[in-house]
Amino acid sequence: MKGTRFREVTREALGNILREVKIAIKPLPRPDKWVFIVGCYNSGTTLLSELIGRHPSVSALPTEGHFITDQFKKDYDLGIPRMWVDREDMFRLTENDEGPDVVRIKKEWGMRLDLSKRVLVEKSPPNTGRTRWFQEHFENAHFIGIVRNGYAVAEGISRKGDPKSIKDGWPIEKSAWQWARSNQIMLDDAEHLTNFHLLRYEDLAASPKGELDKIARFLSLPSFPDISQENFSIHERNDSVKDMNQTSIEKLSAADIAKINTIAGFMLDRLSYERIA
Template sequence: MGDHQMVFVGGLHRSGTTPLAAVLAEHPDVSGLTGTGVVENEGIYLQDVYPQLRALGGMGRFAFNPDAHLTEDSPLAGGASAGRLMAAWSPYWDLSRPVLVEKSPNNIVMSRFLQASFPSARFVMVMRHPVVVALAMAKWDPLVVNRKGRRRVGFEGYIRHWIRAHEILMEDESRLSNLLVLRYEDLVEAPEQQLERVRAFLDLTGPIPATGIRPGRSGSYVRTWEQMRTGSVLRRRRRRVVEERYGERIQGFGYDLSSLGVLEGTGAPSARLDGRG
């Protein structure tokens, strides 16, 4: 790794990790992976150290797979894996820049493993309202059975997966030295303020450009959720199931189920830097 600072960005699909990683890479001291030829330039698809998402069950399933939750106790953790990962990723970074960013969804459940392999690494995790994420993912995954005969995850399944992934992150939080958790909703409402938090967390000199962070991306999902209140019997049932089965746990993460916003009085997620809260 040499003198580089490693930064791992994580968060479930459709949570805002791609625009965040993109604006980070616009800072003159930061390089993101580019020209990789893989989905969203995500490092998971360039390496062979740990399993890829498909082997872990894919989107909407991987957090339930014990093999996805890698920690410092994994036999894969350590310097040898760090060397292999750096060899896989380095061709796609500008190594003249001191800060190197890798972004993949599964980082949300394997940050302890990455910390064991890169002890000085810093982690920026993005969380977005689970209903919005689930509606967005369900739109991506419209078929009941895919072409390979596998049943889709479905709206409720994406809610369950969101909860499990973020429960793992919260369980791991106390074991991470350098963690910053951002809400997508805060990021798009006040991008300069939230990116200043990121800048300070990463010890960067000069602001992170806010270009590419655009508000209003959740409006259609808010309307869909409202329509599920009075729509068909099936749509009403889907909403009711989420409210009754998962409402309390969703609220525990600071999210409102009525407006799909952040609960009033809920502060920003905490940050840990070098073991200090």
């Protein structure tokens, strides 16, 4: 047993050394633009990253960027999956914060990106609280925010709560607050950003090509290829781009809806989502 454990520790140590060597020799990414996709969990950030990554001038990280660097705290590691506003103090960064090692983050991300592309894309819902910091430290940073109906988002966050952290999923009132507060931070911080584009999940589902071409203009890129007939593997689904709001909303009880209205009604109104009685 001791020998087996020694070999495991040795392999881990060698793996860490090899990773450090790779980071050290990795060239620093220098794209025309860094693009950050932000928004609440379950709002379509994964779908949007997948769609934008289909552009021939774009390279998008294959998973959430905060999982690929050791410089940011992970919501899952802290026992608050899909609930970063519960520890806002550990996730929030502005231009006034010194923050983590910028060069290391860029190199860690660069190991998973095609650096020959003009535009490099990262998406992580917790980075919604760090947009002002990214603008300060990433050259020509552009931000694409996506919002989605709060009833559908709250239902999804509650349903997908990690059973390792919370057995029966998140209470609907906490999920509603995660949606409301993260969008509040995103919209308020957007007033400090030079390049910010906002879109709605519902509009993306209704007209993927139209919304993507708006993004292309925002990023000064040629139009996107037509993806209307393509399927995408997004979490547990493999399907074309569809609005899944009604499916989620139908799972809510009257009590759930009342709690969402009480806790997140101010953001439903701000984003012009019609309240359900």
